[in-house]
Amino acid sequence: MGLELGQERERAVRALDNLLARIEEAQRDLEQAQARLEGLLPMRVVWKKKSCGKEGCRCARGALHGPYPYLIEHKEGKKLERYLGKGWSPPEGMIQPERYRRLMGEFNTRRERLENLLQRLDRAVEMMRGWK
Secondary structure (H helix, E strand, O other): OHHHHHHHHHHHHHHHHHHHHHHHHHHHHHHHHHHHHHHHOOOOEEEEEEOOOOOOOHHHHOOOEEEEEEEEEEEOOEEEEEEOOOOOOOOOOOOOHHHHHHHHHHHHHHHHHHHHHHHHHHHHHHHHHOOO
16 A cells, blocks of 8 residues: 555656646746747837636636736826737737737747646645645
């Protein structure tokens, strides 16, 4: 019995190490996609992480979702932030809308991959908490 438990723990540690390596790779991929978007826009963009507000979500424990791009504009002395996600297109003549949409799609795919891996990590941690 003790040998089986020890083997299971070793297997779990290897799986966790593999998952952490995949998370690091996904974070690097996301940062590269973010840099491509930043280089495309000649405007000031900030990247924010957000909480979804769902009880029990990892963001409630501090691991926020994102990052999400916001355009910073100043109008009539006020700072305005505009989300550059769904439905936003760059102003006419600024950049090619197709290129922006393609790069934004790549960014979103990479962000979703990272979110999925982080959710798997959360489930693994919850399972391990049950081990005594």
